[in-house]
Amino acid sequence: MSPMHSNGPIGNYDLVKKINMEHAISTILKYRPLSRAKIASLTGLNKMTVSSCVDLFVQKGFVVELGTTGTSRGRPPTLVDLNEKAGICVGIDVEINQFTVLVTDLLGKKLDSMIIPLQSKDPFFFVDAISGILRKLEKDHAQRQLGIVGVGIVIPGYYNIRTDVVDYSANLQEWNDFPLRSELAKRVPGLTVHVNPASYAGAMGEVHFGGAKAADHLVYVTSSWGLSVGVYSKGELFTGTTGTAGRLGHSTIHMNGKKCTCGSRGCWEMYASIKALYELLETTPQEMTIADIVAGIERGDSRITSSVHELGHYQGIGLANVINAYNPRVICIGGLLALLGPTLINSIWNTLREMIPARFLLGLEIYCSDLGELGVAHGGVSMVLRQLSTTIIENSLMG
Numbered sequence: 001m002s003p004m005h006s007n008g009p010i011g012n013y014d015l016v017k018k019i020n021m022e023h024a025i026s027t028i029l030k031y032r033p034l035s036r037a038k039i040a041s042l043t044g045l046n047k048m049t050v051s052s053c054v055d056l057f058v059q060k061g062f063v064v065e066l067g068t069t070g071t072s073r074g075r076p077p078t079l080v081d082l083n084e085k086a087g088i089c090v091g092i093d094v095e096i097n098q099f100t101v102l103v104t105d106l107l108g109k110k111l112d113s114m115i116i117p118l119q120s121k122d123p124f125f126f127v128d129a130i131s132g133i134l135r136k137l138e139k140d141h142a143q144r145q146l147g148i149v150g151v152g153i154v155i156p157g158y159y160n161i162r163t164d165v166v167d168y169s170a171n172l173q174e175w176n177d178f179p180l181r182s183e184l185a186k187r188v189p190g191l192t193v194h195v196n197p198a199s200y201a202g203a204m205g206e207v208h209f210g211g212a213k214a215a216d217h218l219v220y221v222t223s224s225w226g227l228s229v230g231v232y233s234k235g236e237l238f239t240g241t242t243g244t245a246g247r248l249g250h251s252t253i254h255m256n257g258k259k260c261t262c263g264s265r266g267c268w269e270m271y272a273s274i275k276a277l278y279e280l281l282e283t284t285p286q287e288m289t290i291a292d293i294v295a296g297i298e299r300g301d302s303r304i305t306s307s308v309h310e311l312g313h314y315q316g317i318g319l320a321n322v323i324n325a326y327n328p329r330v331i332c333i334g335g336l337l338a339l340l341g342p343t344l345i346n347s348i349w350n351t352l353r354e355m356i357p358a359r360f361l362l363g364l365e366i367y368c369s370d371l372g373e374l375g376v377a378h379g380g381v382s383m384v385l386r387q388l389s390t391t392i393i394e395n396s397l398m399g
């Protein structure tokens with residue numbers, strides 16, 4: 001909007017048009033497919049306004065009109081739907097030694113995925129590798145009206161939303177203070193890039209694609225080698241001032257406990273992560289893989305199940321704090337811990353029932369994520385999809 005118009009009648013007209021479009025497109029995304037009349041009744045907009053918005057979306061190719069299949073006499077209304085082929089979303093899950101790229105359509109349906117080894121921990125290695133992939137995707141999908149709608153990068157650490165640099169990654173310290181988004185923008189300009197920690201992306205992925213679809217209040221605990229928490233409440237993630245809220249893996253559960261990498265003692269993640277499980281089992285991932293542990297649970301191996309029970313007990317102590325702080329409806333366990341399934345969940349419940357009065361546990365659901373190895377990358381895609389209506393409006397208003 002030009003400054004000349006910002007206070008005049010045209011400025012107001014543009015703003016009203018934008019707000020109407022926002023209502024129309026978010027209603028289509030939420031209730032698709034539906035008729036123009038239904039959009040009008042759901043939004044309270046008049047039918048002419050709805051039709052002019054929808055016509056523009058159709059003309060731009062972002063929305064399609066579905067053929068009517070009604071057999072009744074009289075003309076059944078034409079339904080409108082999102083054109084899921086109008087663009088692609090890219091979700092990237094960066095781990096310590098590899099990164100996974102997931103390409104989806106605008107409904108989040110997988111079109112392609114690939115795993116690339118992170119041969120060097122130098123952040124420039126990643127930026128160069130992912131730039132090449134994104135440029136190729138831009139070329140391969142150039143015929144789609146919106147091209148690459150956005151890129152959601154999930155990192156094993158935090159991203160400072162104030163200074164726009166990697167804040168802290170305990171397991172990928174070479175990336176600390178790295179301006180990931182601006183370095184990427186130098187190589188592939190014009191892309192919308194979101195960077196988030198695995199706990200936030202995991203929470204959004206569960207809401208969008210996983211078992212937490214109807215949850216208004218969700219806590220997602222991601223635990224592999226570290227442990228962190230993502231809090232989702234009524235459509236928003238709780239990020240804190242700089243985007244590092246949820247470092248609960250470093251809340252103290254033992255005053256004089258084990259020394260942690262963060263410098264403190266007795267941190268929750270020292271007792272309730274996969275790292276802790278290996279300590280309890282007195283073994284290493286080289287000697288016993290996660291798959292071996294899962295197989296051990298299934299065949300009732302007493303040493304393995306008792307270690308998982310102990311882990312679940314500590315998981316429960318930390319979760320009691322989480323429940324008291326956030327009053328969630330759903331708690332989802334993600335990361336490698338999710339593979340431990342009901343054995344872990346049962347132990348968590350046993351501890352919670354000892355620690356918290358029953359009334360505060362009413363209606364609470366705790367489950368392990370079943371999104372599997374692409375779960376976190378799906379979280380990256382959901383970061384892009386939650387901005388989809390804005391992207392469609394911006395592109396509708398162009399040219």
Ligand SMILES: [Zn+2]
Pocket residue numbers: 249250260261262263264265267
């Ligand atoms: Zn710590």
